[in-house]
Amino acid sequence: MQETLLACEPRVQQVYTTLIEGWNQAGGTVQCSRPGRIYLKILSREHKFGEYGRQSHKFNLAVLAAPKGKRGQSIDITCSLAKGELAYLDYVPDAVAQFENRMANLPGFEQAGTVHRLVIDEGFQLEHSQMLLDAMLNLRDVGGVSA
Numbered sequence: 001m002q003e004t005l006l007a008c009e010p011r012v013q014q015v016y017t018t019l020i021e022g023w024n025q026a027g028g029t030v031q032c033s034r035p036g037r038i039y040l041k042i043l044s045r046e047h048k049f050g051e052y053g054r055q056s057h058k059f060n061l062a063v064l065a066a067p068k069g070k071r072g073q074s075i076d077i078t079c080s081l082a083k084g085e086l087a088y089l090d091y092v093p094d095a096v097a098q099f100e101n102r103m104a105n106l107p108g109f110e111q112a113g114t115v116h117r118l119v120i121d122e123g124f125q126l127e128h129s130q131m132l133l134d135a136m137l138n139l140r141d142v143g144g145v146s147a
Contacts (some may be wrong), residue, residue: 001030005066007036008066012073015129018126019132028042038064042059042143042144043145044059045091045143045144059088061136062075072119074120075118075120077117081099082097095143098138102135103118106132
């Protein structure tokens with residue numbers, strides 16, 4: 001995890017540290033299996049999930065990415081959680097819609113399929129990381145469980 005943070009600009013290190021510490025303190029799962037990406041995971045409640053029956057799912061809600069090649073520092077956010085293939089939170093569609101709306105209003109927002117990205121440039125400040133953390137925690141409180 002330290003290697004990933006050190007690959008980022010100091011300002012981005014602060015942003016990522018705010019998210020990591022906040023997610024940890026709230027009982028969320030933080031994982032870094034290889035340098036370059038830090039995963040903030042959420043566990044859905046057990047619920048009826050399509051043809052698979054009743055299941056809970058642990059999935060990446062946000063991925064904190066160090067710069068690589070032409071791609072700069074960014075946060076990948078999993079969206080479309082209330083419908084489609086990744087409908088892990090289909091039982092709280094209003095909370096998912098609110099979460100996605102809050103993401104879309106943050107600086108650096110880009111959409112690419114089911115993964116939406118927040119490009120961490122000069123427009124994305126430390127207060128935006130707190131707004132992102134609050135949105136993630138709200139979604140977890142409504143639709144997830146502590147993992």
